[in-house]
Amino acid sequence: MDEVQVVVAHSERATLRVGDVFLKVDGNQRNLDVEVAALELAPVPTPEVLWRKPHVLALAAVRGTALGRLGEPSPASPDAWAAAGAAVRKLHEAPLPPWPAPGSGVITEWLDRECEWLITNEVLPAEVITRNRELAELAFRPWEPVFAHGDLQITHVFTEDDEVTGIIDWSEASRGDPLNDLASLTLGHEECLDDLLAGYGADVDVDVIRAWWSLRSLRASRWLIEHGFDPNEPGGEFDVLRAAYERS
Numbered sequence: 001m002d003e004v005q006v007v008v009a010h011s012e013r014a015t016l017r018v019g020d021v022f023l024k025v026d027g028n029q030r031n032l033d034v035e036v037a038a039l040e041l042a043p044v045p046t047p048e049v050l051w052r053k054p055h056v057l058a059l060a061a062v063r064g065t066a067l068g069r070l071g072e073p074s075p076a077s078p079d080a081w082a083a084a085g086a087a088v089r090k091l092h093e094a095p096l097p098p099w100p101a102p103g104s105g106v107i108t109e110w111l112d113r114e115c116e117w118l119i120t121n122e123v124l125p126a127e128v129i130t131r132n133r134e135l136a137e138l139a140f141r142p143w144e145p146v147f148a149h150g151d152l153q154i155t156h157v158f159t160e161d162d163e164v165t166g167i168i169d170w171s172e173a174s175r176g177d178p179l180n181d182l183a184s185l186t187l188g189h190e191e192c193l194d195d196l197l198a199g200y201g202a203d204v205d206v207d208v209i210r211a212w213w214s215l216r217s218l219r220a221s222r223w224l225i226e227h228g229f230d231p232n233e234p235g236g237e238f239d240v241l242r243a244a245y246e247r248s
Contacts, residue, residue, distance in 0.1 A: 010227040020061040021050060031171040032057045034099065038173035041147070043094045044087045045166045062166025064158040070188045071235030074154065078195040079162040084185065085199025087157075087164040092146035092178045101150070101174035104140050111136065111215060117222050124238060128245045132218055135244055138211035139177070148176025152184040179204065183212030188235045210244065217241050 007015040013026040026032050035057065039046045047059040067084060068074030074081070115133050119126045149156070150172030158166045182204065186193045197204055217237035224231045231237035 012227075017061070022047070022059045022061060024057040024059065026055055026057075026171070029055055034173060035169075035171040037099075038097065038149075038170035041094070041097055042091060042167070042170065042173070044091050045164055046170070047166055047168055059168075062158045062168065064160030064165035066155045067157045067159060067185070067192075068154045068189065070154060071233050071239075074189055074192055076159060076192075077162055078198075080159040081192050081195035082199030083159060083162055083164050084157050085196040086201070087167065087199075088149075088152070088181055088185070088196075089200045089202065091149065091167075092181070094147045096145060096147055096175050097173060099174055101145070101148070101176045107215075108140065111219055114219050114222055118218070123221065123225070123232075124241060128241055129218070131245045131248055132214040132241050135248060136211050136215035136218060138208055139179070139215050141208065143177050143179070145175035146178045148174060148178060148181050149184075150174055150176055150180070152181045154185060154187070154189060157185065177212075179208045180212050180216075183209045184216060187213055187216060187237075188240055213240055214244050 003018075005017040007017055007022070009015070012028070013024065013031070016023045016025070024032065024035070032052065032055070036049060036052060039049060045062070047062050050058040050060055052058065065075070067076045067080065111133070115129050118124060118129050149167065149170065151169060152167075153169075156167060156169045157164065158168070182193075182196065182200065186196055186209070193206070193209070217231070217240045221231045221237050221241075224237065232239075
């Protein structure tokens with residue numbers, strides 16, 4: 001019998017690996033419904049859906065290795081990063097999914113609550129939080145929605161021989177801001193941004209990507225703390241916020 005490995009687990013969901021099968025268990029059925037719909041629509045390599053039951057989705061493993069991990073140098077080559085950029089561009093040029101994303105007003109209110117919590121609990125100096133909140137404002141410029149992954153972390157893109165073999169974890173896919181995807185993929189890996197954009201092949205405002213780095217780090221930090229993760233690990237969200245503050 002294959003050994004069961006816990007990939008990630010917290011109070012909201014868990015992902016288990018049994019041999020070459022990943023089991024995603026989620027108390028919110030909508031997350032799994034969105035993931036399956038996105039997998040059917042996405043024009044890029046994705047995991048095969050093996051079966052689904054209420055609150056459980058079984059997916060086949062994808063070949064290759066992830067582009068890297070937050071807080072560690074990426075082992076992927078510049079060509080692999082360029083291939084990832086080309087795949088993201090292909091996704092962004094696809095027809096829009098039928099479901100929308102939260103509007104900028106909802107995101108702004110959420111962001112302000114997170115900043116207030118971070119300052120009140122003194123997890124970082126208030127000036128670091130306040131300056132990053134100011135930098136994040138640039139992300140709220142007008143933009144055309146695309147088919148966006150929504151949570152395109154570096155661990156969610158797999159490559160082999162400098163080709164993308166799979167993009168995983170689509171539960172937050174929606175009509176979204178294309179630069180959010182690019183920022184998510186390079187969060188904590190600014191040194192890989194030029195290679196990614198070379199493959200993406202479009203004129204991109206890097207200042208907006210930096211704004212999304214601040215926004216995503218501010219929004220994620222409390223969730224990470226409350227779910228047993230540490231945003232203060234080397235290269236993590238707190239380092240991203242400190243670096244943005246020092247750069248500005």
